[in-house]
Amino acid sequence: MNIVINDASILIDLIEIDLIDSFWELPFIFCTTDFVANEIKSEKGRTAINTAIGKGKIEIYNSSTEQLGKINEIFNSSKGISFQDSSVFYFAKEKHAILLTGDKNLKIFTESFRLTSHGIIWIFDKLFEHNILTPPILVAKMKELLDINSRLPREICLNRIKDWEGM
Numbered sequence: 001m002n003i004v005i006n007d008a009s010i011l012i013d014l015i016e017i018d019l020i021d022s023f024w025e026l027p028f029i030f031c032t033t034d035f036v037a038n039e040i041k042s043e044k045g046r047t048a049i050n051t052a053i054g055k056g057k058i059e060i061y062n063s064s065t066e067q068l069g070k071i072n073e074i075f076n077s078s079k080g081i082s083f084q085d086s087s088v089f090y091f092a093k094e095k096h097a098i099l100l101t102g103d104k105n106l107k108i109f110t111e112s113f114r115l116t117s118h119g120i121i122w123i124f125d126k127l128f129e130h131n132i133l134t135p136p137i138l139v140a141k142m143k144e145l146l147d148i149n150s151r152l153p154r155e156i157c158l159n160r161i162k163d164w165e166g167m
């Protein structure tokens with residue numbers, strides 16, 4: 001089974017549109033770092049993450065002193081990615097994992113190292129492919145997502161909505 005490492009933006013968006021429980025149903029091993037988990041500040045978000053940890057749905061990587069040094073090297077040598085993003089990049093590289101991110105700079109940085117990176121639209125596609133959500137629910141949730149996240153590629157999202165509405 002593939003390991004996926006999540007950044008905060010992915011988790012926050014999925015929590016905000018109430019898709020986090022559906023996300024955990026996908027056939028992946030879900031992980032993130034303690035730095036990313038600590039970025040999730042809302043009560044709803046903390047509850048969702050703590051519940052997932054308690055149910056074994058997501059593993060939180062805590063960094064050793066040696067790993068912190070390597071993460072800090074990544075952070076200092078990269079432009080435009082945060083320390084938290086550096087931590088998920090480090091573990092994605094170490095674990096040969098898929099990195100899930102909504103951050104364009106992190107995606108570009110990750111792919112420059114020939115690592116696999118995907119965003120939330122890919123997650124929607126997987127929820128459809130694995131018959132976890134029906135097209136009408138995907139349409140409604142994509143519309144919700146567009147309302148809360150202005151950084152999404154709007155045309156791609158609207159094309160997905162059109163495709164799902166035609167089913």
